Amino acid sequence: MESYTVKSFDGYPISVHEFTPLKPNNKTIVFAPAVAVPQKFYFSLAEYLTNKGCNVFTFDYRGIGNSMSKSIQSLKAHGFFSWASDFKAVSKHAKEEYPNNQQYLIGHSFGGNSIGFSDGYQYYDKYLTIASQFGFYKHFTLKMQLLIYLNFKFFVPITTSVLGYYPSSWFGLGRPLTTRAAKDWTTYLLHPDSMLHFTESRSITYYQEIKAPMLLVSIEDDLFAPKKSVDILGERVYCNADVNRKHLKPSEYNLKTIGHFDFFRKKNQDTLWPLVNQWFDLN
Secondary structure, three states: OEEEEEEOOOOOEEEEEEEOOOOOOOEEEEEEOOOOOOHHHHHHHHHHHHHOOOEEEEEOOOOOHHHOOOOHHHHOOOOHHHHHHHHHHHHHHHHHHOOOOEEEEEEEOHHHHOHHHOHHHHHOOEEEEEOOOOOOHHHOOHHHHHHHHHHHHHHHHHHHHHHOEEOHHHHOOOOOEEHHHHHHHHHHHHOOOHHHHHHHOOOOOOHHHOOOEEEEEEEOOOOOOOHHHHHHHHHHHOOOOEEEEEEEOHHHHOOOOOOOOHHHOHHHOOOOOHHHHHHOOOO
């Protein structure tokens, strides 16, 4: 495993880890993280895929994990579209490193539903999204609707105004976020058109251009990405892609829970990770 930085398109240094296989299979896999989740969370699956022969890249969005080269307050204007620029920069770098490889994406939550926020999609031949959803909160359970509404309607504006950032960890939502990222997340969750609303406002998105094969995975006990929200993601957002669906039930794998995060934990490598092998045609 090699650690280095890749410059995003505005020059911001993005932390990248590259995993190099002993016996390459001419396939590259890039991990796109969830909101506020550092890249190291994905290292176990990255190492597993490297042992299968893949060249694997993980990275942190600016302001997260090892890509925190400035104070979070100084990055307050950087949000989802800055992250999209970071994603594109890493995707381009991976393709330039291995131009003859097939290049695949594994996107977790935001990492899978934000592919159309930049034209970085052009570097990929196939996509796998885990727990990625159409974010409008009213597609969630009533309890989650209440928690999301209170958090993002009230606590986000208060904390970002007072502190200059959003302390996500106070609410069990991962690493702290910049003011802009927190406000973008608010729009994503509270607006009925979720990520599609950004198309109608200040920024361009590329969802209509995405046509490659895509497997959207939902999980029965995932409170952050209910099955209905994943179905809508495929129907409304990735409407021109070659969308496939898979819904995982813990009981079918003799598991008590999977939730929003456990797909990536090493304890599930023998039960859940073969799904990755199958989708990407790995031995």
